[in-house]
Amino acid sequence: MRRYLKLFSLLLALVMVLPMAASAQEIWKPYDEQGNPLRTDRDATGENGVVASSNFYASRAGLSILEKGGNAIDAAIATAYAIGVVEPYTSGLGGGGFMLIHSAETGEDVFIDFREVAPSLATPALWPIGEDGKVIGGQTSEGGKSVGVPGEVAGLEYALEKYGSMSRQEVMQPAIDLATEGFLVSFNMNAAATDSYDYMIKYPELGHYYLDELGLPYEIGHNYTNPDLAKTLKMIAENGKDAFYKGEVAQAFVNTVQKYGGVITLQDLENYEVKVREPVKSTYRGYQLISAPPASSGGTHLIQILNILENFDLKAMEPSSAPALHLFSEAFKMAFADRSKYMADSDFQDVPLKGLTSKEYAKLLADKIDPEKSGTYEADDPYKYQSGSTTHFSIADKQGNMVAVTKTINYFWGSKVAIEGYGFIANDEMDDFVPGTESVNRIEGGKRPLSSMTPTVILTAEGKPFMTVGSPGGTRIFPTVAQVISHVIDHGMTIQEAIDAPRIFDNAGNKIVFEGGAMGLTPETVAALEAMGHAVEDRGEWNLYFGGVQGIVYQEDGTLHGGADPRRDGKALGF
Numbered sequence: 001m002r003r004y005l006k007l008f009s010l011l012l013a014l015v016m017v018l019p020m021a022a023s024a025q026e027i028w029k030p031y032d033e034q035g036n037p038l039r040t041d042r043d044a045t046g047e048n049g050v051v052a053s054s055n056f057y058a059s060r061a062g063l064s065i066l067e068k069g070g071n072a073i074d075a076a077i078a079t080a081y082a083i084g085v086v087e088p089y090t091s092g093l094g095g096g097g098f099m100l101i102h103s104a105e106t107g108e109d110v111f112i113d114f115r116e117v118a119p120s121l122a123t124p125a126l127w128p129i130g131e132d133g134k135v136i137g138g139q140t141s142e143g144g145k146s147v148g149v150p151g152e153v154a155g156l157e158y159a160l161e162k163y164g165s166m167s168r169q170e171v172m173q174p175a176i177d178l179a180t181e182g183f184l185v186s187f188n189m190n191a192a193a194t195d196s197y198d199y200m201i202k203y204p205e206l207g208h209y210y211l212d213e214l215g216l217p218y219e220i221g222h223n224y225t226n227p228d229l230a231k232t233l234k235m236i237a238e239n240g241k242d243a244f245y246k247g248e249v250a251q252a253f254v255n256t257v258q259k260y261g262g263v264i265t266l267q268d269l270e271n272y273e274v275k276v277r278e279p280v281k282s283t284y285r286g287y288q289l290i291s292a293p294p295a296s297s298g299g300t301h302l303i304q305i306l307n308i309l310e311n312f313d314l315k316a317m318e319p320s321s322a323p324a325l326h327l328f329s330e331a332f333k334m335a336f337a338d339r340s341k342y343m344a345d346s347d348f349q350d351v352p353l354k355g356l357t358s359k360e361y362a363k364l365l366a367d368k369i370d371p372e373k374s375g376t377y378e379a380d381d382p383y384k385y386q387s388g389s390t391t392h393f394s395i396a397d398k399q400g401n402m403v404a405v406t407k408t409i410n411y412f413w414g415s416k417v418a419i420e421g422y423g424f425i426a427n428d429e430m431d432d433f434v435p436g437t438e439s440v441n442r443i444e445g446g447k448r449p450l451s452s453m454t455p456t457v458i459l460t461a462e463g464k465p466f467m468t469v470g471s472p473g474g475t476r477i478f479p480t481v482a483q484v485i486s487h488v489i490d491h492g493m494t495i496q497e498a499i500d501a502p503r504i505f506d507n508a509g510n511k512i513v514f515e516g517g518a519m520g521l522t523p524e525t526v527a528a529l530e531a532m533g534h535a536v537e538d539r540g541e542w543n544l545y546f547g548g549v550q551g552i553v554y555q556e557d558g559t560l561h562g563g564a565d566p567r568r569d570g571k572a573l574g575f
Contacts, residue, residue, distance in 0.1 A: 028056040030569040031187050035220065037542060042564040043496040045555075046574020050562035051079060052550040053393035054090070054472075056571040057183050058083035059564075061174035062395060063573045065166065072401040073101060073163040074171050077156050079393050080405060081175035084152070084424070085229060086183050087569075088210075089192040089412045090391040090472065093232065093244065093424040094253075096151035097407025098292050099159055100279060100455040104400030104465065109290045109457070110163070113275035113448070114155020116148030116429040120271075120445040121263040124437050127430070135435045142199070144262025146415045146428035148449065149272050152407060153236060153244040158274045172237040179230035179423070182223040186569050188544075189224075192412050193217035205256065205418040206425065229423030245269045249422055256419050257426060275347075282357050284310060285489055287466060288459040292406075293353065294346040298454030300356050301335040301343075302478040306485065307362030308334065308369075314490040320502055320521060322528035323371065325514075329506040329534065330369045332479045334377050336507040341379035344440040345448040355382025374533035376510055390453065390472030396552040396560050400465040404455030406472065452477040458485070465554050467495070471565075473547030476505045480547040488553065495553045495563035503546040510535060517541025542567045
């Protein structure tokens with residue numbers, strides 16, 4: 001009976017007209033009355049600043065800070081905390097991420113790594129592998145053993161103290177207000193809860209927060225509040241990161257995680273450290289690329305893919321034509337072959353960054369591509385060239401400051417373990433390690449798991465601000481970001497056009513996963529790819545499998561143009 005009630009609730013939610021919230025504040029809904037994603041009104045322009053995020057409420061939180069005179073970093077902190085409230089299934093206090101900052105005043109590029117880390121007691125033996133080669137019981141993807149030590153609160157506080165201009169209370173107040181006063185449940189939030197209904201029952205703390213009084217997912221349009229999360233945010237606003245990593249919140253976190261089999265200790269939380277790293281840099285068609293270094297693979301392989309593609313005249317090809325997509329597919333497969341062999345936390349592993357991002361190595365790989373036939377590739381040797389999952393938002397201001405943030409709790413709803421009384425969800429980042437002892441990305445205490453997150457900023461050849469971009473989407477992130485960058489630079493698309501354009505994905509599995517439907521690849525293009533030897537899989541139109549890109553471009557007239565992804569609840573706002 002419960003399952004029938006669940007299905008009825010979902011069907012009702014899909015067709016209902018979204019009501020206005022009781023709040024007199026402006027409300028923007030990403031879906032029409034039939035629950036279909038809006039194809040227009042995702043982008044925005046501004047003379048002073050633009051915030052592009054995956055959720056209207058989060059974008060509004062960041063924009064309100066810019067309007068009050070805060071800088072781009074202040075706005076980024078406000079947006080980050082707000083998005084953890086309104087999209088709890090993608091990120092939040094129990095997760096981590098990366099922040100890339102470009103300072104207009106100094107020209108400095110700073111990469112702040114607040115990625116989760118493995119507990120100090122973690123060893124491969126704690127996650128035994130079954131005969132099928134997978135971790136027994138899915139213990140890296142759900143439950144307490146899947147939880148890594150969260151870094152979000154520490155990372156956001158570091159960024160604010162070092163580069164912000166406003167107080168913690170000021171930048172956190174929009175998130176506190178959202179948790180207290182509420183926000184409208186979106187189609188995506190309802191769907192995420194519906195799809196994970198069994199987990200809501202299995203982990204009662206999670207169900208406590210995200211099922212209604214009937215034990216069903218909150219309907220689209222319901223004004224959702226989370227007083228416990230508001231309480232936790234207020235504690236952080238008043239007392240900083242110590243309110244999260246020490247005291248009652250830390251104790252509740254450890255108790256709940258250990259209840260479900262985890263090994264995180266209070267000492268693990270207290271010992272968490274933010275890492276400030278040198279971003280990876282390169283060029284594409286003269287533009288300067290700045291992106292994420294390890295423990296993310298994203299920036300390295302974004303650069304590698306674009307370096308490979310630079311050897312071909314993409315501008316002469318239609319952007320969604322078979323010849324162009326074939327080249328992207330081949331470059332993706334090469335990057336993934338190298339990713340599997342070489343990429344891991346550079347604090348634990350010697351990663352050949354210079355080789356992987358060198359133009360010479362890319363030329364070697366490009367020469368292997370048959371422009372008319374799909375190929376299979378093994379990792380090559382980048383050492384010869386050594387000398388030389390999730391949400392994303394982008395913020396830029398008229399001074400030329402750019403901030404790109406990608407943060408996550410990994411899978412939707414993370415570990416499925418919610419911290420009752422405090423209103424947030426623990427991540428399942430242990431799943432981003434490779435089980436066993438053979439991989440460079442094996443589990444080790446204190447180690448950051450490999451990520452694909454790719455927060456990126458781009459400058460012109462003269463060093464002027466041009467673009468900031470990124471996406472969620474697990475291993476699809478850096479291929480997605482590469483396609484969007486190429487659409488803008490090679491084909492002159494606006495940022496919103498580039499985001500809307502159909503995407504593909506391929507890895508070492510040698511199968512192109514593509515977006516079909518009215519806005520996707522044509523049947524003729526798909527047939528041409530098959531004729532080249534590609535296996536294909538249609539994921540349908542504007543599928544969230546392909547991420548949720550949020551980007552901003554500085555236009556020639558000096559205004560900023562922000563684009564947001566219709567595959568999720570994306571909305572850009574500017575002033």
